[in-house]
Amino acid sequence: MSDITTVILAAGNSTRFKASKSKLVYPLCGLPIISHIYNIAKKISGKNVLVVCNNQNKEELKSILNTSKLVVQKKQKGTADAIEYVKKYVKSKNILILFGDTPLVEVKDIRKLIGKFKRSKAKASLIAFNTMKPHGYGRLLLNKNYVKEIIEQINLQAKQKKINLCNSGILISNTKLLFENLKNIKENKIKKERYLPDICKIFSKKNILINYIECTEDTMLGINTLDDFKKAQSILQKKYIQKFINTGVNFLKPETCYFSYDTKIESGVIIESNVTIKNSTLIKKGTTIKSNSYIEGSIIEENCIIGPSARIRPLSLIGKNSKIGNFVEIKNAKIGKNVAISHLSYVGDAFIGNKVNIGAGTITCNYDGKKKQKTIIEDNVFVGSNSSLVAPLIIKKNSKIGAGSVITKNVPNNSLALERSDLKILRNKSSK
Ligand code: UD1
Ligand code: MG
Numbered sequence: 001m002s003d004i005t006t007v008i009l010a011a012g013n014s015t016r017f018k019a020s021k022s023k024l025v026y027p028l029c030g031l032p033i034i035s036h037i038y039n040i041a042k043k044i045s046g047k048n049v050l051v052v053c054n055n056q057n058k059e060e061l062k063s064i065l066n067t068s069k070l071v072v073q074k075k076q077k078g079t080a081d082a083i084e085y086v087k088k089y090v091k092s093k094n095i096l097i098l099f100g101d102t103p104l105v106e107v108k109d110i111r112k113l114i115g116k117f118k119r120s121k122a123k124a125s126l127i128a129f130n131t132m133k134p135h136g137y138g139r140l141l142l143n144k145n146y147v148k149e150i151i152e153q154i155n156l157q158a159k160q161k162k163i164n165l166c167n168s169g170i171l172i173s174n175t176k177l178l179f180e181n182l183k184n185i186k187e188n189k190i191k192k193e194r195y196l197p198d199i200c201k202i203f204s205k206k207n208i209l210i211n212y213i214e215c216t217e218d219t220m221l222g223i224n225t226l227d228d229f230k231k232a233q234s235i236l237q238k239k240y241i242q243k244f245i246n247t248g249v250n251f252l253k254p255e256t257c258y259f260s261y262d263t264k265i266e267s268g269v270i271i272e273s274n275v276t277i278k279n280s281t282l283i284k285k286g287t288t289i290k291s292n293s294y295i296e297g298s299i300i301e302e303n304c305i306i307g308p309s310a311r312i313r314p315l316s317l318i319g320k321n322s323k324i325g326n327f328v329e330i331k332n333a334k335i336g337k338n339v340a341i342s343h344l345s346y347v348g349d350a351f352i353g354n355k356v357n358i359g360a361g362t363i364t365c366n367y368d369g370k371k372k373q374k375t376i377i378e379d380n381v382f383v384g385s386n387s388s389l390v391a392p393l394i395i396k397k398n399s400k401i402g403a404g405s406v407i408t409k410n411v412p413n414n415s416l417a418l419e420r421s422d423l424k425i426l427r428n429k430s431s432k
Contacts, residue, residue, distance in 0.1 A: 004048065004114070004172070005092040006041040009082050010034055010061060010100035011054040011073035016224045022057035023223060024100045025064060029236045030260030030278055032064050033223060036103035043107050044096065044114075050089055051100075052082045078193030079169075080185040087179050095178055097196070099169040101223045104232055109215045110170070117172045122146070122209040124173035124199070129220040130164050136224065137166035138197045140212070147210040150197035154190055167197055168220040177208060236261070252291075272308070279314060298330075301337075319354070336379070349391065350375040359385035359403060366391045 010024050017023035024034040034051075041049040051070050053061050062070055071089065073082045083097065094117075096110070109127060117125035126147065128140050138150040139160055150167045151160055178199065185198045203210050218235045221228060240263070241254045248267030251257070257271060260278035265271070269283050272291040277283065279297035287300050290307035297314030300306060305323045313331035318324060322335055325342035333347050336354035341347060343360035349372045350364050362383050364375040373391035377383070381395050384403030395401065395411040402418035411417045 002046075002048065003093045004045050004096050005086075005090045005094075005175070006045040006049045006096045006098060007083065007086050007090070008034070008037055008041055008049065008051045008098045008100050009079055009169075010057065011052045011076060011082050012101070013054070013076050017226060017229070019226075022054075022060070023229070025057065025060050026229065028103060028223075028229070028232055028261075029240070030262060033103045034061060034100050035064060036261075037098055037100055037105070038065050038067075040105060040107055040110065041096075041098060044110055048092065050086050052085055076193075078188070078191070079196035080182060080194035080198065083178075083182060083196060087182075090175050090179075093175060094172055095175045096172045097170065099222065102169055102220060103223065104219045104221050104235060105168070105170060105215070106219055109213075109219055112215075113170065113172055113213050116211060116213050120209070120211055122211040123177050124171060124203060124208070124210040126172075126200075126210065126212045127168040127170040127215050127220065128165050128212045129168055129215050129217050131166055131217045132164065134161075134164050134166050137222070138169075138195075139163035140165045140167060143204065145211060146204070147200050147212055148204045149201040152188070152195055152197065154188070165214075166220075168215065169197075169222065170220075171196070171199075173199075177203075181206075181208075275307075281312075313348075347375075349373065350377065352377045353379035353381070353397070355379055356381045356383070358383045359387065361386040362389065363387075364389050364391055 014023040025032050028036060049069060051061060052073050053070050054073055054076060058070055058072055071085045073085050113125055113127055136153050138152045139156065140147055141149040141151065181199060181202045184202050185194045187194050200210050221232055223229050223232055240259045244265050249265050250270045253273035256273045258276045262280045263277045264282045266283065266285045268286045270288040272289065274292045275289050276294045281295050281297060282299045284300060284302045286303040288305050292309040293307035295312040298312045298316040300318045301320040303321050304318050309326045310324045311329045315332040316330045317334045319335055319337040319339060321337055322339040323342055324330060327344045328341050329346045331348035333350040335352045336356065338354055339352055339356045341358040345358055345362045347364050349366040356377055365388050366372050366375065375389050375391045376394045378395065378397040380398045383401045386404045387401050388406045390408045393407060393410060396413040398413055399411045399415045399417065401407055402416065402420060405417060405419040407417055407419065
């Protein structure tokens with residue numbers, strides 16, 4: 001859609017968020033708030049996206065978004081003032097304005113807005129929504145099917161406070177008309193800011209039509225406070241869970257689980273309670289994730305059993321039909337097929353072959369005080385309980401490690417490695 005430039009307003013002070021930095025950089029389900037909206041903007045106008053930022057958040061937004069198309073609003077004098085800053089950069093016929101703090105909007109909502117805008121006689125179109133809790137939002141005054149005016153919370157008369165139809169802030173307009181009329185927006189006397197929604201009153205006085213579409217409250221939530229942030233998080237979690245259920249994921253208590261925006265779960269997976277799965281993790285078909293497990297940045301292949309209370313740290317791959325049991329921690333490790341690490345173990349910086357059994361309490365001692373060292377355990381190895389495997393180390397195929405051993409040398413194929421002093425039994429002696 002090359003006739004549209006999308007502008008994201010991200011220069012506010014985040015005062016109501018009560019944080020030391022811009023609210024827009026906070027991760028919402030694993031992705032900064034601003035990135036949620038930026039990804040949508042790119043889908044709508046490709047490279048034709050501009051972000052209005054401030055001097056404080058410029059560098060951080062630049063690195064998060066990996067773009068140089070940032071324009072600094074020098075002083076935070078309101079949303080109309082922010083738009084003035086992009087005037088010289090917008091060359092397209094139409095301008096779409098998105099708010100950085102409204103990240104739950106969906107591409108289909110914007111496409112619907114653009115569709116209505118292009119099919120109608122209106123020179124601007126906006127997205128409105130109905131809510132039982134309109135406090136804080138600008139309210140729409142209508143004239144038949146068109147927007148006559150938007151009144152901000154601070155300027156509402158008592159009876160207008162009951163209006164439930166609110167402004168989402170998302171607006172598309174003919175570029176030329178918007179900039180011609182923008183300068184006529186006056187400063188609000190109380191807030192000393194110039195409000196972009198005031199453009200509606202200016203347009204309607206000149207009989208320039210503004211229409212609107214209605215979207216759901218859940219997709220139009222504006223994040224001003226930490227309370228709004230919490231709401232946004234729970235809306236997204238419900239959305240992700242519903243998407244997983246639709247693909248055939250079976251949950252025990254989904255409301256106790258957490259997923260990030262990039263979690264992928266295939267059909268036939270069972271997820272018990274209090275499970276966290278984040279940072280681009282993929283769980284393949286038929287796997288069960290038992291309660292209290294925490295999985296980040298990893299791939300779990302088909303038909304595995306993970307947990308209860310397992311921790312899978314980034315860059316791990318668990319092969320088909322494997323079992324990672326209770327109080328087992330896996331980090332940066334490739335685990336083969338049909339492997340059992342069932343209890344109380346730490347396996348880090350390791351490569352484990354197929355059909356390996358790792359006994360309870362086994363530790364890969366991967367850190368020599370300076371560097372992380374690698375442990376390689378080949379196919380069909382049996383590691384007895386409570387073994388310490390001091391890396392760097394290779395245990396070759398079909399070998400066995402006796403329980404309680406500290407293994408400091410490589411073990412060849414088909415061997416038994418045992419590090420144990422002889423047991424003495426002295427009859428009728430006390431421990432003294
Ligand atoms: C705004 C709208 C309100 C709407 C609501 C929807 C105005 C005046 N009001 O209110 O009608 O119902 O959003 O969520 O527009 N920003 C700048 N520069 C500034 C001020 C703000 O870039 O000088 C940016 C903010 O970073 C934010 C967006 O504009 O992303 C909206 O600003 P915010 O202060 O959150 O406006 P609201 O009070 O939520
Ligand atoms: Mg806001």
